[in-house]
Amino acid sequence: MADPTSNQTFIVVGGGQAGGRAVEGIRKAGFDGTVILLAEEERAPYERPPLSKQVLTGEAEPDSAKLREDGWYREHGIDLRLATRAGRIDRARKRMVLADGRELAYDRLLLATGAQPKVPGLPGVELPGVHVLRDVADSLALRDAMRAGARVALVGGGYIGLEVAAAARKLGCDTTVLEAAPSLMRRQVAPELGDWYARLHRDHGADVRLEAEVARLLGSARVAGVELADGSRIDADLVVIGVGIRPNVELAMQAGLDADDGIEVDDQGRTSDPEIFAAGDVTRQPTPYADGKIRLESWQNAQNQALVAGQAMAGATAVRHADLPWFWSDQHGINLQMVGMPTGPVRHVWRGDPAAGPGFTLFYLDDGGRLVGANAVDRPADIAAVRRMIERGVSPDPAQLADPDVSLKKLLKGQA
Template sequence: MAAQQGPVVIVGAGQAGGWVALTVRSLQPDRPVILIGDEDHPPYERPPLSKDVLSGKATPESTYLKPLAHYAESGIDLRLGSRVAAIAPDDRTVTLSTGERLGYGQLVLATGMSPRPLVIPGADHPRVRTLRSMQDLAPIRQLLAPGHKVVCIGAGFIGLEIAAVAARSGCAVTVLEAAPAALGRVVSPEVSAALVRRHEQNGVAFRFGASVISIQDKSGMAEIELAGGDSLAADLVIVGIGGMPNCQLAEAAGIDCDNGISVDAEGRTSEPSIYAAGDVCRQFSLALGRTIRLESWQNAQNQAIAVGKHIAGVPEPYADLPWFWTDQYDDNFQIIGAPERWDRVVWRGMPDDDKFTAIYLDNGRVVAGNTLNNARDIRPLRQMIIDQAVVDPAVLQDTETALIKIQKLQAAI
């Protein structure tokens, strides 16, 4: 059993906060659990918002971890539309914006991240939007009309996913990216180029090395001014230039932060009774051997479950490899691993094929992989990365032999 048996208070009712609450409740049925969120929805998964929910293929309710009624039925005190104003670690209390104080045995900060703002003149134009939460959907949807001009600033996952939905909605779409490639921080230039070509085949235009200097109003539309003198008019501007961890509460309480709330391998912060989970925390990765902050569905769920287990007195090491996925048009693209470097990319298939696997090597060792419409290769890739397998590139390229077979043969050596 856990050392402290006071209430478990969780700040942030997103996916990570929800999984901490559900995990503690399943292991300690009589432990008071209070889950505090500033939205009006119960915990939900965010990735579908920029894909099936935005396109109308799925309802917002389909993203809920559990139906709203489940929390009351299971004894979780879910406080929606509530905000924590301060934490007092010495007293083990949190103060809500209403002035109410709550004591805790253990506290979990699952405060997530916020979209990085576009800091230029005119960034507050009413047609400039970000997509992070349910409340962001309606203003974006109403501007995804056939013939409308949509500009996505940033060629990361959010920008590309919304570009795909907008193109399918009949909009004229342009993606502006300051870097020389899409997804440049997470995939190789060859893989990036392959994904960009698939967007271009759907009518999306790209401008790399583009620097946005201001946004002005032009008859109600947004006029985007670029360095060099060019400009673009848009009915909708989507800003997707990264995220910032919501560390404000932790910092004010004297908790160590470094581009995220710093936690140990168990998810515990510099305050022993306080944990952090999900997008907001920077944790030592047992799989990678370094600290990392991850903004991913997998981490928001599995790392949060690990924190819940530790609080409930049944610790289990969290050693997942980073895993990311995105759906764009009819394509599913996945990334396994997060290498700091690689010196070669081996292809199973070709970049312009409708299905391929790209395997990243560092001195012959498998360090990461990407798949397009080829998800079955993720499991063997994960194992080869964990095993630090060194595989002959010619063997990896042999598409006549399933990658799972190659992995098993390599493991047997």
Template structure:
């Protein structure tokens, strides 16, 4: 690549920011244009529902780099604008301001938006979503002691907000339509541990909750459930998932599925156009296509996409993985938790445990851990190495917490 070339990144979130930094770190001296609809420099999202809501963090602590370092990098940041069309034939991105930006290579790191409740045209001034820094700042203002917070959705965002609000003295109720918490992402035992923990901390949780109506005109005063339960409400947080931003890719003629579809090098169906992050659908380790809405994925794909834009041809090996913190406990997952896998349970101290998923040949394909603080992090890292090694594992040794996972990785019982 030479200094006359231009790299355009549409989406100034974590994946886009990491890609821009990687381009410079890899020695690219040409023009880099980073386009984002938020006014802020790229930042990480996990602190929004935790440290920031608890008043323990700010935007500077969440940012991928300081403003001074950003300026020194020579990256052009076009903030508060959106790309409305990509013209692969002309190698141009058209912005809603009417400006067209030419590119040599382009990365779509467009992320997603919060799924919204269908309110039939109604709106409520105390209803909140949490996806952006500005939304987190606004929500944090209302988390005062005694505030009755109702959270719609028992997934990670909803539960992390519930934990943060509970620690700030709010009276928290979570409404989950499913039969258990975070059911799409967690094994049943981990869901049960999460449920028990939140209830011990004072959060009221309704499983199988069906909302009949919101009581109030412009302000939700209570939420009535189908079974007749009426939950008083001062503040409402909706956390029912993310909708990937696919409009730009579809309008520009790119191939899409549940996300912007790419090959193993993160290349889209259009020449010189790549994709990364929450909206990217890539070949998974299980043979199908998948998206991953995680910090780990944004970080890794942003970096790999940038290197491949520079011609390095590095395949992205998308081993799934995520973590979530709740009060003094943390959970982590790595690999594929297949429904037909054999599950081996490995018990730990203080109520912690590790669930190990084996295929028909007794090779590890996934693991889910639960424990105090960051106590399971080392085991999860070892599990990732075991997954990559594809070594055949002895079931009895796996179930024995006295047997070292590192020893199993080496093929020794230690």
């Protein structure tokens, strides 16, 4: 008997990591119909983490970040359309209207439209020499500008700002990090760990300024510096804005889908329209590790949620996305891994001595003593055990958790 889905057409909008993994999920679930992948860029889907690390420093070229070799899409019957921009969704007629006016009929649609860097409305932000970092073109433009001796100012002390700062120092640039909060990576880690990273960057020659509110960017023909709210000025040949991202929800909102700070989806990636799915940075999704729906900006989410959404789109009923959130950042050769979603009042428990350098872990316990998160600095082996502890709702003895001589695996098994 012929496959009843073989005459159907699925369209995936977005050529980033989530879009690429979504089409993999569709084929993995056995869908035998037409699959169209629309990518705005002129590149096949790729991962973004290398853009602020190896690609930025010149240690790797953009092609190294590709999800699949070019032939994979042909071999798996994916109609990959590069440099193609979606315009609007006609839900009543089940048509994707492209920016050039052409229309594509769909049976099911998946939005993996990602996000874009937030750009504050600062005077001078439009000047040449002001950069953001989101795609390959951004990374290559920034790499070309970050020549040895260049003065680089980073507005924002989150992951992106700090990874770019580390790359700038490695390339021999005079580097200043400007963070409005009292500590670095304020949204991701405890203030004490943010302070540790401030010392790390200072030890590598960067000027790290906390509680530094930017008032405007200076320059006429191109950017020449940054002026802070206190009147102080930092000379700069280029400025990198890294103050977060905002989800590209325009298509979804135009179509009347439930969306605000992200497209609302369930644990299979289904939106408020049962024939439309979404995945990646653009979504707000349920998680057993936090109250309500959250939006996750991570490699893991772009990968795993998209695989689930693609499979569910193709009719798989058993798949669900309920991963424990996990993030990582590499700065100055030091690996930081974060797992869990600690919120509300938490107790900090340190394993190892931060004053002695890398090789320690910070645990987060909720007010009931349950382990809800951890940050491991050059201790990747801790993360696997911590992940299982959080998933199982373990409440470890804080004294044993802090003792490096106590095996985390034994703590997990209750044998310590």
